[in-house]
Amino acid sequence: MSRNSPLAETGAMPKCGEGGHHLRFIGAVVRAAALSVGLVPVVLVTPVVAGAASAVKSFTPSSSSITSAGRKVTLTAKVSLAKTCVFSLTPLIDGFPTTVQCSSSSLTKTIKVPANSVFYALNLGVKGLGDRASTTTRISQAAKALSGVASVVGQEDSYCAVLTSGAVDCWGFNSFGQLGNGTTTNSDRPTAVKSVDGSSFLTGVSNVASGSFGYGDSYCAVLTSGRVDCWGYNEDGQLGNGTTRQTDRPTVVKGVGGRGILTGVARVSGETYGFCAALTSGGVVCWGLNSDGELGNGTDENSSVPTAVVGIGGTGTLSGVASLVSEATTMCAILTSHGTDCWGYGPNGQLGNGTEEDSSFPTGVKGVGGTGTLNGVSSLTGNDNGTNICARLSSGRVDCWGDNSYGEIGNKTIGIFTDSSVPKAVVGVDGTGTLSGVASVVGVPGLSNCAILTSGGVDCWGSYGDGVLGNRSTNPTSDVPTRVVGVGGRGTLSKVTRLAGSICARLASGRVDCWGPASSSGYSSEPQAVVGVGGNGTLSGVRSLASDQNGSICAVQVSGSVDCWGSNDFGELGNGTTTKSSVPEVVVAAGQSTRT
Secondary structure, eight states: OOOSSHHHHHOOOOOOOSTTBOOOOSSSOBOOOBOOSSOOOOOOBOOEESTTSOEEEEEEESOSEEOTTOOEEEEEEEEESOSEEEEEEESOOTTOSEEEEOSSEEEEEEEEOOTTOOEEEEEEEEEOSSOEEEEEEEEEEOOOBOOOEEEEEEETTEEEEEETTSOEEEEEOOTTSTTOSSOOOOEEEEEEOBOTTSSSBOOOEEEEEEOOTTOOOEEEEEETTSOEEEEEOOTTSTTOSSOOOOEEEEEEOBOGGGSSBOOOEEEEEEETTEEEEEETTSOEEEEEOOTTSTTOSSSOOOEEEEEEOBOGGGOSBOOOEEEEEEETTEEEEEETTSOEEEEEOOTTSTTOSSOOSOEEEEEEOBOGGGOSBOOOEEEEOOSSSOSEEEEEETTSOEEEEEOOTTSTTOSSOOSGGGOEEEEEEOBOGGGOSBOOOEEEEEEETTTEEEEEETTSOEEEEEEOGGGTTOSOOOOSEEEEEEEOBOGGGOSBOOOEEEEETTTEEEETTSOEEEEETTSTTSOEEEEEEOBOGGGOSBOOOEEEEEEOSSSEEEEEETTSOEEEEEOOTTSTTOSSOOOOEEEEEEOBOOOTTTOO
C-alpha cells in the first residue's frame, strides 16, 4: 500500500497480520482459526512426545471463553513420566512462567485473567529423564468496547481518542511512535498514551491535533493547563522540543526561542511537517518545516522550537487571532475582526493577496475581485490536500480563491489558467445567481469543496473523482455547485449537520450517509446509509465523525463508544484485527498491558 508520508521515503513497511490469523508453533502442529472482535476461537495443539517417555496426556482450562471483565481460570492437566512441569502464558501475567514438581499425575493451576485481554496462549511443558513434551491451548475473552470518548482525530492510518477523563488512547500505524505508547509497533486496538516521563499515562488533555493531510505521523495534545505535548515523527522539528529526533512518547513543546515551555495555548493546527498554535492572548507561534515560509516568522528556515508569527508586512507580531486553518504549507488565521490573514505557500494564489508568490509573513486576504479586504469570515476550508481555500461568510455566502484546475472555485470557470489570487464568489446551483444560505464549507480530499446549507442540504463542486460530488453525474468535474442527491438517488440529501472524510455526512437523526470512496460498496456516486455494527440495521446515535484521511472512517457515538470501517492494513479500525471492513466495527478498549 502506498503511503504519502515519511514511510514512503524510507521504504520501511511495518509487519501486519493477515486477516487476524494467529499461528503458534511450540514443538507441535498448530491448528489455528481467525481472530474476531468478539471471541477468539480456542486453539488446540496436538501433543508431541519425545520418544516413549515424558508426555502431556491432556491440558484444558476450566473455561475456554470468558467475559471481558476477566476472572479466575483453572488449568487442569495429566502428565506421565515427568519430573518438572512448567506453566507459561502469552502475553505474560505476573507469577508466570512457574515450575512445579510432577510425575505421572494430575495437575491443577489457577490463573487470574485480567480484564479485556482478548486471548491468552497457555503452554504446559514437561521434562522427564532427558525427554521433553509440550502442548498449548488458548482461552478467549469477549471484547470490551472503548468508552468515555469525547473526540477522535485521525491521520495516515492511525487514530487518537481524547477520553472524558482527559487521557488519550491511540491505535493503528506506529512506525514513528505516533501512538505515544513507548513503542514503534503497530497496534490493532487502542493503547494508552504515556506521560512525558513514561512512568504513567498522559492526563489533563483538552484536545489533540494531527499532522496535515498526507503528511501525518505526529500528534500534539493541548492540556487544560495550556501546555502542549507532542510525539511521533520529528525530522523537521515538528515536535517543538528543540530536537529532530522522533519520540514514541509525549515530549513537552518548548517556549518561544527554546526558553522554558510553551503555555497559554488554546488550540493547535497541523501543517506539512509542522504545527501552529493559537494562543489565548490572540497571538500565534509555529514550529517545524519552513520551506515555503509557513512558520510565518519572516524566514524560510526550519525551527525545532516555537517561533512567533510576525505581523502584516513582517513587523511586530500577529494579534487578534480567533482560529487557525492549514492547507498543507499554507496557513490562514481568522481574526476576531472576521478578516483573514494567510502566509506560506502561494504559487496558485492560495494566499488570496493578489499575488502568486510565497510569503514568509502574514498578508491580508483581499475582498472579492481584489477590492479592499475580505470581511465577515466565520470559517475556512483546509487540511484537505488541495491548494484552494474557501471562506464561509456571516452573510451565508462562500468565496473561494487559489487553484481552479477542476473548477473548485465554483465560479463557472475551470482550468490551470483560471486560478485566482483573490477571492471570487461561488455561484448558485447549476450556475444561477450566488450560492447562499450556507452554514459551513468543507474541503473534500481530491480537489473538491462542499457547502452544508442552513436547510440541511449539501452542494458540492470541483473534481468528481470517485463520485465525491454525490450527484450521480458522469461528468469528471463541475465548475458550479451541484446538489447532493438523497439515498438511492431519490430527492436530495437533507438534515446534514457535518461532513468528514471522503465523504460522509452526519445527519441530525444521528444516522450517517456516505458516498464516493467512503461508501460501503466501494465507490458510489450517490449517498448510501451506513449499516449498523456487523452489518445489522442502520448505524445510529452518532455524535461526530473522523477520518484517517487514507481510507477509513470512525464515528463517535453519543454513548461514548467508537465504531470504525474501511481500510485496516495497520489496525486503524481498532477492533483487534487487520482485516478491512465495509461495515462498522466496534473499537475495543485498551488492553490490560496499557491501562488497568
